Amino acid sequence: MSFTRSRCARALAAGTLSVALLSAGTAAAFAANEKPTPTPTMHMTGKPKPTVSPMAKASITLTANKSSVTAGQSVRLAGRTTGLKVGSPLALQHEVNGKWTKLTPTTVVKRNNSYAMTAKLPKGTHTLRVVSANKAGKAVSPTVTVKVS
Structure with missing residues (x-):
């Protein structure tokens, strides 16, 4: 029991x-x-x-193939992006009297998150940047300076 x-x-x-x-x-x-x-x-x-977090900031890099050219020569600008969708529009801007103005060359983000564009600039020293507006806000690249003589 x-x-x-x-x-x-x-x-x-x-x-x-x-x-x-x-x-x-x-x-x-x-x-x-x-x-x-x-x-x-x-x-x-x-x-x-995989998705991009809304908190992730978009960024753009920028390099120029030449820092000094003669009038009439082209400058090739290229870089990479993060946080931007493929096909997002990118625009080239230059600084004039403290204000940023849009230049003619534009491009879009390619499949490998890169971009490239070619610009012919007038004589002078140009401070350039690439910008993109996305849903999270505006992404702006660091500036590069190109001297045209």
């Missing part, structure tokens, strides 16, 4: 412990958020699709 009572006592203790653990887990589940943040978007294959 003592063997049966001990088996019964063990079963009762195991049941009580199971109920305690289950209720603690349920309480924790109610305390947690309904949806985890951020929620990954899914591809058609059911795999998470």
